[in-house]
Amino acid sequence: MEVNRLLIMDSSPQGRVTESTTKIMYTVCITLIPALAVSAWMFGWDALRVIALTAIFTVGIEALISRIAPYKINFMDGSSLLTGILLAMNVPSNAPWWMLLIGSLVAVILGKQVFGGLGQNIFNPALVARVFLLISFPVAMTSWPLPGMAVDAATGATPLGILKTEGVGALANTSLADLAIGQVGGSLGEISALALLIGALYLLYKRYITWEIPILFIAVVFVFTGIFYLIDPNQYASPVFHILTGGVFLGAFFMATDMVTSPLTFKGRVIFGIGCGLFTAIIRLFGSYPEGVSFAILLMNGVVPLLDKYFPDKKFGMVKNG
C-alpha cells in the first residue's frame, strides 16, 4: 500500500448542510413570485417587461464586472437576480428601459461591487438604486399607472401620495380590502400586501428571515401612526391604511431582512426593526416625501455595524450559577 495517495486534506467538520448561498438567493426570488403574479395581473405585460429588463440588466452588469474585478464574483449565485427583482418591485410599471438600466447600474456597482461584492455591502443595493432613481427622476418615479385600467391607461398618484398632497379626505373611496389585494396604484411590489405575505411566510418557515425585523417594523409603524390617528383622525390616516400601503410589507419582509445588511444579533435585529418602523412613520407623517420605507431601511442599514458591535448576544457561561 503506497503512502500519501491523493487524499483530500481539509479542516473539520467534513459534513455540511445542503443549504447554499445560491439556494437561499433563488428561494427568496421564488417567494417573490406571488407578488410578481399580482403585479402582472394588475399591470399586464408592462410589469413583466420591467422585471425581465432589470433581471437581465443586473445579472448582465455583474457578469461584466466579474471579468474585470480583482476578486471572484459568481454572477449566477442568484444575488444579482434578487437585486434585479427587488429593484423591479420598487419602480412603476411604466418606467422606461433607460431608467431601469441606470437603476441596475447603480444597484450593482454603487450598491454592491464598490464595497467588495456579495456580503460586503453596507446598504441594500436595490434600495440604493430606488432612492437614486427617486431623487434623480422624481416625476417618472411618482407617476404610477393605475391597475386594472385599459392599456396605456391614465397614471395617478399612490394612496400615500394622495394622502400627502390632498389629505385624508381624498382617500374616502379607497377601501382597505383593495389595499390588501392590490387594487391601488403603486410600484410593482408595493401593491399587494397579501401576496407578499405568502412568500414571507415561507421564508419564515425556512428560517431565511427571522420574525424580529418584519414584525417590529410593521408593529411600530402601526402603533406610531395609530397614536396620531387617535389624536386627530381628520388629519392623519388610520394605522391599518399605513401598514397596507406603500412599501411597508415589501420593505419589512424582503428588504429590511436582507441578510447582508441586517444585524447579526437578536438585540441588534430588534433595534433595527423598531428603527425602521419609527423612521418610516416619521417620514410619512412629517417628511416631504409621501413614502419613507426606503429611507428608513437605508438609514438603519448604516447603523448595522454599530448594532453588531454594541448589542452582542448572550454567550454561554456568562451567568453565575444559581
Next chain:
Amino acid sequence: MNNTFKMGGVHPPHEKRSAAQSIIYGEVPQQLLIPVHQHIGRPCEIVAAKGDEIFRGDLVAKSTGFVSSNVHSPLSGKVQKIVKFVQLGGQIKECVLLSPDKAGESFKNIIEADKKKDINIDSLSADEIRNKISEAGIVGMGGAGFPTHVKLSPPPEKKIDSLIINGAECEPYITADHRVMLEQSSELLKGILILQKLFGGIPIYIGIEKNKPDAIELIQKETAEYKDIQVVPLKVKYPQGGEKQLIKSILNREVPCKGLPMDVGVVVQNVATVIAVHDAFYYNRPLTERVVTISGNLVKNPGNIMLPVGAPVSYVFEKFEIDTEKVKLFISGGPMMGRTSCSFESPISKTTSALLFFDEDYFSDRRENPCIRCGNCINACPMGLTVAQYVEMIIANSIAPNIKDSIMDCIECGSCSYACPADRRLVQWMRFGKNIITREN
C-alpha cells in the same frame, strides 16, 4: 424528560450504521507503531530501546510531568527501532516500531489471558486510585486525550459534587462507546464505583443520547440497585457530548467563560475511559487497546473492532471490505471533529474513536464563498459566539480586545461550519484566531 442544552447545536444525520455490530477482535498484526505522544500535555520520554524484548503491558514511554501520560506496549515483542512517522491527524511524531511475537494469533486470546483479580473498592484510598490511573496511562478516550488523573485531581478548593459519565456519542457514524456500553456494562459499573469512591460517594449521572435506547435500558437495569447512579436520556443533538453542553443538559449548570467543569463542581468522564479505569484495577491492565468504529460510505460492512494501540490503519481494510482504491477522504474520528489523514500506515492511538472512509463526491463542494451574514453560524454555535463577526475580524487581523476571551471559548465542535451555506471554514478561522491570540500572550 427532554434533557438538552438550549443554545445552538445542529442536527447532522446520525449515520450510526455500525450500531448493531458487536465488537470484533482481529489477529495480532505483523507490526505495531506505538505512538509515543497520544495525549495533551508534556511529551513522554522513550524508555524502550532498539533490540529490547518487551512484554504486553510494559512501559514504552514514561510520563515526564503531572500533565503527561505513560505509554505501554499492547503486545509482547521486539523493539525494532524508534522512528518518526506521520500520525492520524497529520503531525509527524516519534513511534516505537515493535514486531510482536505472536503475529497472526487471536488478539482476543491475548486480552483474555490477562489475570482477573478481586479488589475491595472500599479499601482503596484516593491517592491509590489516582496513582493507579496515572500509572496505567489512561487519557480521555472521547477524543481530546487529556490525562485522566489530572481531571480527577481538582485543587482542594474546588468541591466536586457530581460525576458525569459521558455516553452521549453525538458524533455521526461513531458507535464505539455505544457498543462498549452494551457489551461491557458491568465493567462500566465497576469503573464508575471506583471513581465514585475517589470523590466520596457523590451522585453519578450517565448521559446517553436517545438514539441508543438499548444502551439506556441496559445501563438502567444494571444500575437499578444504586440509588445515587442515574441514567439520563439526552435529546439527540450535536454537540450533546461536549463537556460544557453535557453539564448544562444534565445539571443545568453553565461552566463559566474560561472555566473548567470543576469550577461548577463536576467531573466528566467518557464511558471508554471509565472502562479503562476498571481494567487498570481489575486486570492490572494499562490502556493499550481500544474499540474503534470503522465506517463511511466506502465500507461495505461497517463495524466496531478492538484494536491494539499502534496498529496501522491498513490493518482493517480486509476485515471490513473497504474499497481502498476509491478512498478520497479518510477521517480519524467523527465527521464533525475528526481530522483528515494522509497515510493508511499511520497508527491507531488511545484517542482514535473511529476511522471513516469516503469517496470524492460524498461531501459538498468545498470552495469558500463570501459570507452573506445569514447568521446560521451564530444560531448553531453551542457557546453563543457571534462567529461570523469574529471570523471577519480574524481575517482582517484586527481582533478587538474584548472578544479575545470569546474566541478562546470556542470548543471547535464544527457546528458553525456545518451550518454555513457559504461553506466557509469557520472553525479553521477560529483556530487561526486562537493561535494569533496565544502568540500575542
